[in-house]
Amino acid sequence: MSPRPDTATRRQPGVSRPLLTTPRPADPAARTVVAVHPGALPATAWQTVAARLPEDHALHLCDLGNVPEYFAAALVPTLSVIGVRELADRCLTELTAAGLTDRRFTLVGWSFGGVVxxxxxxxxxxxxPGDRVEGLVEGLVDDLVVLDSIAPVxxxxxxDEALQPAMLLTWFAMYLGAKRGRRLTLEPAVLDGLGEEDGLGVLLAEAVEQGVLQDGTEPAGLRKLYTAFHTGLVRNxxxxxGYLPDPLDRTVTVVKPERSLLPDSPDLGWSGLSGRPLRQLAVPGDHYTMLHEPETADTLAALLATGSRTG
Structure with a gap:
């Protein structure tokens, strides 16, 4: 069993870590699956999926949290941010240097990682032909899969100021549950019309009642965690x-958990960026726990393995 997010080693400022990692030993001849990880939770979240992939497949992670400028902007909101295009450049540079762009692969991104x-x-x-990049194979990406990613449309x-507190606090409740290894559920509309302080008060009471937080947890501690979470969302x-890409002439596979970031959006906006009909899958879990759900991990492993065999 993979460790829960709150038991993993936390990233410390100033500690350099590689952008590209492999969760388990990989045969050089293995079929390649590349995942873009958003960095909000530790990359160990992918271990459950990696363990379920066939033995002739290897999962390689581009962990955006290990891009210094991206990581720093989640700590200090006044810092300039690195854009989607530059993040993609960094990932491609690492993938090429590792020899992973000399054959076709399946590409998957979770949350903001789906945009990259x-x-x-x-x-x-x-x-x-005139844009050929040395070391890259034409038609590299067999399948593009996005996991509860909001399309850049x-x-x-x-x-930033238009981001509604009720929406952000609902997302934070899912994040807090994932951090604590317990599901935190809120009644529909319980946060509607509330500001941050009142909403955090409601969330704290619910978290204590449901055993996610200990009785006596100080509001200041929850506020500190929420501030860090909020800064990361604003960073993204x-x-x-201003990043409004053109549609691609390919099918995009959209995987949406039952407790999605945008439950009222059927396709999370991806129909506007796919030149072909979307492939959509509904899976158990919420935005932050979906990779740990056994049924979801099985579904994703089968999906990613199938994609890497096409073409």
Whole structure:
């Protein structure tokens, strides 16, 4: 069993870590699956999926949390951010240096990682003979899979100040549950109309009642965790500001958990960026726990293995 997110080693500022990692030993001849990890939770979250892949497959992670500029912008909101295109450049550079771009692979991105994965696929799909990049194989990406990622389309882009507290607190409740290894559920609309302070009070009471937090947990401690979470969300919002890519002439596979970031959006906006009909899958779990759900991990492993065998 993979460790829960709150038992993994936390990243310390100033400690350099590689952008590209492999969760388990890989045969050089193994079929390649590349995952873009958003960094909000430790990359160990992928271990359950990695363990379920066939033995002739290898999962390689591009952990965006290990990009110094990206990580730092989640700590200090006044820092300039690194954009989606540059993050994709960093990932492609690492993948090429590791020899992973000399054959076709399946590409998957979780949350904000799905947006960066889309840009990586766009680079590889649109390169013509005159745009050939040394070391890259034409038609590299067999399948593009996004895991509860909000598409970078105009309908979902909004300034930081327009992000609604009720929505962000609902997301934070899922995140807090994942950090603590317990599901935290809120009644529908319980946070509607509440500001951050009142909403955090409701969330704290629910977390204590459901055993997610200990009785006597100080509101200041929860506020500190929420502030860090909120800063990371704003960082991602700033990273995607103005990034409105063209649709790709490919099918995008959208995997949506039962407790999604945007439960009222059937396709999370991806129909506007896929030149072909979407492939959509519904899976158990919420945005932050989906990779740990055994049924979801089985579904994802089968999906990623199938994609790497096409073409």
């Amino acid at each position: 994965a889309y840009e990586i696929a766009a680079r590889l799909d649109t390169q013509g 105009a309908a979902f882009q909004r300034p 919002n700033r990273c995607t500001a």
